[in-house]
Amino acid sequence: MAELSLVSGSVGLITLQSPPVNALSAAVRRGIVDTMQRAVSDPKVRSVVICGQNGVFCGGADIREFGSTMTGPPLVPMIHAIEAADKPVVAAIEGSALGGGLELALGCHYRISHAKARLGLPEVTLGLLPAAGGSQRLPRLIGVPAALDLITTGRHVTAAEALKLGFVDQVTDQNTVEAAVQFALSVVGQSLESRRISSLPCPCPVDVDALFEGVMQRVRQSARGAIAPVACVQAVRAAATLPYAQGMQREQELMATLFTSGQARALQYCFFSQRAVSRWSMPSGARWDTCKPKPVTKAAVIGLGTMGRGITVALAQAGLSVVAVETQPQQLKAGQRAVSDMLERAAQRLGVPSAVQGVRYSQELQAVADAHLVIEAVFEDMALKEQLFKQLSSICKPDTLLCTNTSALDIDHLASQTHRPQQVVGMHFFAPAHVMKLLEVVYGPRSAPQAVATAMALGKRMGKVSVAVGNCRGFVGNRMLMPYVEEALFLLEEGATPETVDHALEEFGFPMGVFRMSDLSGLDVGWRVRKAAGLVEPGKMSRVRQGRRYSPLGDLLCEQGRFGQKTGQGWYLYETPGSREARPDPWLHSFLEEYRARQGLVSRRIDSQEVQERCLYALINEGFNILQESIAAGPEDIDMIYVFGYGWPRHRGGPMFYASQVGLPRVLQRLEHYQQLHPDVPHLQPSSLLWRLVSSGSPPIHRWREVIRKPHSAL
Numbered sequence: 001m002a003e004l005s006l007v008s009g010s011v012g013l014i015t016l017q018s019p020p021v022n023a024l025s026a027a028v029r030r031g032i033v034d035t036m037q038r039a040v041s042d043p044k045v046r047s048v049v050i051c052g053q054n055g056v057f058c059g060g061a062d063i064r065e066f067g068s069t070m071t072g073p074p075l076v077p078m079i080h081a082i083e084a085a086d087k088p089v090v091a092a093i094e095g096s097a098l099g100g101g102l103e104l105a106l107g108c109h110y111r112i113s114h115a116k117a118r119l120g121l122p123e124v125t126l127g128l129l130p131a132a133g134g135s136q137r138l139p140r141l142i143g144v145p146a147a148l149d150l151i152t153t154g155r156h157v158t159a160a161e162a163l164k165l166g167f168v169d170q171v172t173d174q175n176t177v178e179a180a181v182q183f184a185l186s187v188v189g190q191s192l193e194s195r196r197i198s199s200l201p202c203p204c205p206v207d208v209d210a211l212f213e214g215v216m217q218r219v220r221q222s223a224r225g226a227i228a229p230v231a232c233v234q235a236v237r238a239a240a241t242l243p244y245a246q247g248m249q250r251e252q253e254l255m256a257t258l259f260t261s262g263q264a265r266a267l268q269y270c271f272f273s274q275r276a277v278s279r280w281s282m283p284s285g286a287r288w289d290t291c292k293p294k295p296v297t298k299a300a301v302i303g304l305g306t307m308g309r310g311i312t313v314a315l316a317q318a319g320l321s322v323v324a325v326e327t328q329p330q331q332l333k334a335g336q337r338a339v340s341d342m343l344e345r346a347a348q349r350l351g352v353p354s355a356v357q358g359v360r361y362s363q364e365l366q367a368v369a370d371a372h373l374v375i376e377a378v379f380e381d382m383a384l385k386e387q388l389f390k391q392l393s394s395i396c397k398p399d400t401l402l403c404t405n406t407s408a409l410d411i412d413h414l415a416s417q418t419h420r421p422q423q424v425v426g427m428h429f430f431a432p433a434h435v436m437k438l439l440e441v442v443y444g445p446r447s448a449p450q451a452v453a454t455a456m457a458l459g460k461r462m463g464k465v466s467v468a469v470g471n472c473r474g475f476v477g478n479r480m481l482m483p484y485v486e487e488a489l490f491l492l493e494e495g496a497t498p499e500t501v502d503h504a505l506e507e508f509g510f511p512m513g514v515f516r517m518s519d520l521s522g523l524d525v526g527w528r529v530r531k532a533a534g535l536v537e538p539g540k541m542s543r544v545r546q547g548r549r550y551s552p553l554g555d556l557l558c559e560q561g562r563f564g565q566k567t568g569q570g571w572y573l574y575e576t577p578g579s580r581e582a583r584p585d586p587w588l589h590s591f592l593e594e595y596r597a598r599q600g601l602v603s604r605r606i607d608s609q610e611v612q613e614r615c616l617y618a619l620i621n622e623g624f625n626i627l628q629e630s631i632a633a634g635p636e637d638i639d640m641i642y643v644f645g646y647g648w649p650r651h652r653g654g655p656m657f658y659a660s661q662v663g664l665p666r667v668l669q670r671l672e673h674y675q676q677l678h679p680d681v682p683h684l685q686p687s688s689l690l691w692r693l694v695s696s697g698s699p700p701i702h703r704w705r706e707v708i709r710k711p712h713s714a715l
């Protein structure tokens, strides 16, 4: 699907036609090969312009084709043929030129870009490398350091930056195709030798070895086990050290390994899942495509603590007019200063006008009266929130949406405090709320589909990955976290140290292990939740509470004022309160030994495999329960929550995808094994959905919904 037409008398205009992003599917590649051949052999055509239909040049290779056997002409020879053409070929870049799309443009002799276009080689984010010559051409054109940056991060750049770096020749804010046609007319007859990037030498830094060693070290550190960034460095190194043909060979070898890897599958699953979660559905049958969101231009935030401040910033940056209410005068003043600072800094960084003027502040709840949507972000205390929802119900207009940012409290209960339970939903942000991409939109049985649609649309406007989930304790993310954290505590009781547990989890790919994370967020947060749940018995060491195994270790540390980083002591030791570098704490180690001795526990050696299996499989098992209960509509929802909100390594696809890759029978068998060893731990009891999936032959993840929906008997 590419069309050739003759414009301005002698320019062959090739238009890629494959909505929505003109991805290079087999049909498009066939179309390009065919139209190029015709353009080259047509004596009327003296130059060629390649553009994309509907204002998008090309979104790259068609990712949907990666899972099946490739058909149609391959990209590499197709691009070589364009570069080898003896008539000038100009790429007219509008919208996006990404991945294979940019590689196609690099095969052209000239690149003209619209000012608003975005360009980049994001293959690394899909577990791949730019293997249509991109890893060999880009360094030749813009130098090794700049190419390494673009290829290993996959970041998209503006046309202005691309021009500055030297991989576009002209930027226009007029009609790009017309500009490219004029340009093509102007270069007819000029030598193309220096325009064929593959024939250029790669500008090489003096000490190539030192450069690549340094880069490789940095990349390995930030990759957290992902293999594609490392392969990208190796490919660029080949460009810097080998002749083009050999470099291409190396590029292809590296790509062959990546292409079939589990990591590439995981990352491509994430790409599609990120988009799929916006197509939400509720157990009632209400869906994204049958509900229209209500327009929201005026929002209110109640409470200017850490979460309220971040939410205010996120709303203001999305262009809403916001009123922020805080009843404590000191907190109001501090909150106002913090919000204004954050907005000013962001505006400076992005080079856009500040949204400071979009925020009003008030001490009076009455100030929210004309808002279309209110987000409550007060202290996590049910009595306080009940009172607030009662007040909001009478202050706000009848159709105002009332949202709570609670991370675990019952949305239905809050809804029942109002005269409009259908207008109540949870909007669970993650700290810092203006930075973190995840938003859990929590609906209760009485939430109107339109309320969900409105919260989801607002999340999108704020640039969030919004996932609609049902109401239950902890919703999806925090509910799954509970067994994960509990297993980590049980492992300490059995002989592990915070260091061994964290090391195993960081080795898996989490940016931080569970104990370093707990020190960062504050041990007192979970303590308050456990107190509210009636689990804390001050000074007591009993290991069974509410009829199940319980570890009081976290409570005992809190009783000693060890709240983590902020107090300088938690599971680790810190130089000073507030400092970030966690050091093993000899006091903690003896405390654990004493604790075990007093409990009559015999310490044993615990390896990484056990840590990973017990923590992760317990978490995954809860995910199956959540699916079984229809709290999440599908595994993609859970996976995106974990990837965007909980630091789950993206190259492992999310917990449910990971389970599918490990193999469901294996996950089931290991859960059964640990359950036999720890019969007093209910979260190790394999979920009935996991059983059903295994007995249905462990279908691939995209077919789980069929099993989830199948009526089943508990007998």
Ligand SMILES: CC/C=C\CC(=O)SCCNC(=O)CCNC(=O)[C@H](O)C(C)(C)COP(=O)(O)OP(=O)(O)OC[C@H]1O[C@@H](n2cnc3c(N)ncnc32)[C@H](O)[C@@H]1OP(=O)(O)O
Pocket (backbone or CB within 6 Å): 020, 021, 023, 059, 060, 061, 062, 063, 064, 075, 096, 098, 099, 100, 101, 122, 123, 126, 128, 129, 130, 131, 132, 272, 275, 276
């Ligand atoms: C030999 C190998 C050589 C090359 C390898 C590659 O080229 S790999 C592909 C590299 N390209 C990319 O990573 C770009 C991926 N796409 C995007 O970043 C965005 O889609 C884009 C182009 C910036 C447009 O963003 P926008 O927000 O406007 O749309 P959205 O992301 O929702 O996408 C719309 C639908 O298009 C589907 N889609 C996008 N890109 C591709 C693609 N390359 N292949 C297949 N499908 C693609 C996307 O999934 C959306 O469809 P949906 O049904 O909603 O999922």
